[in-house]
Amino acid sequence: MRFTLPQVLTPAELATLQQTLGAADFVDGKLTAGWHAKAVKQNQQLAAKTPTAQSLKTLVRQALNRHPLFQAAVRPRHIHSLLFSRYCEGMAYGRHTDNALMGGSNHWRSDVSFTLFLNAPEDYSGGELVMEGADEEQAYKLAAGAAIVYPSTTLHRVEPVTAGTRLVAVGWVQSLVRSPAQREILFDLETVQRSLYAQQGKTDEFDLLSKSLANLLRSWAE
Numbered sequence: 001m002r003f004t005l006p007q008v009l010t011p012a013e014l015a016t017l018q019q020t021l022g023a024a025d026f027v028d029g030k031l032t033a034g035w036h037a038k039a040v041k042q043n044q045q046l047a048a049k050t051p052t053a054q055s056l057k058t059l060v061r062q063a064l065n066r067h068p069l070f071q072a073a074v075r076p077r078h079i080h081s082l083l084f085s086r087y088c089e090g091m092a093y094g095r096h097t098d099n100a101l102m103g104g105s106n107h108w109r110s111d112v113s114f115t116l117f118l119n120a121p122e123d124y125s126g127g128e129l130v131m132e133g134a135d136e137e138q139a140y141k142l143a144a145g146a147a148i149v150y151p152s153t154t155l156h157r158v159e160p161v162t163a164g165t166r167l168v169a170v171g172w173v174q175s176l177v178r179s180p181a182q183r184e185i186l187f188d189l190e191t192v193q194r195s196l197y198a199q200q201g202k203t204d205e206f207d208l209l210s211k212s213l214a215n216l217l218r219s220w221a222e
């Protein structure tokens with residue numbers, strides 16, 4: 001399931017990220033790409049291990065973890081990897097699939113990927129994130145503070161930036177539920193559960209649905 005999250009960040013959090021990243025040093029993005037993604041990755045990223053990077057990562061993790069739609073649709077076990085990327089004029093990231101395993105010897109699985117946009121679409125030309133399907137493509141260029149969340153199994157690319165600078169946070173999540181189809185079933189059932197409760201309160205039907213939802217999650221969570 002692919003979906004957009006409006007307003008992941010508060011205006012104050014967005015300002016903190018923009019100001020801090022505006023004054024920070026960036027390094028070549030090829031440092032964190034797999035061997036074949038390296039060939040098509042042309043961007044810059046914030047050096048990952050600095051105290052600045054750690055505090056910005058904490059800020060983004062907290063923002064996502066408090067977001068109800070992110071919780072219901074992704075069921076994160078751990079947001080294990082986060083990068084702050086900058087694309088200046090002429091930079092792009094050609095078609096690739098994100099690495100299946102990340103975090104070195106920790107072997108975190110990437111089930112879900114996200115891109116959180118950190119500056120306004122008017123600040124740059126080009127730079128769309130394009131999801132490639134079997135016979136259609138979908139391009140995303142969202143407002144500052146909004147995110148696109150998608151299965152890590154997807155082929156995707158970032159179109160060349162032709163003017164200005166594109167600033168994003170990109171991240172990867174290991175979900176409690178590995179299968180996208182199972183995550184979607186849980187999300188749909190939870191949506192119905194909440195709607196039933198809002199309309200009719202704690203009925204017999206609500207209790208049975210809640211039991212099924214809990215037992216499916218118990219079977220599928222790992």
Ligand code: NI
Nearest residue numbers: 096097098156
């Ligand atoms: Ni990617």
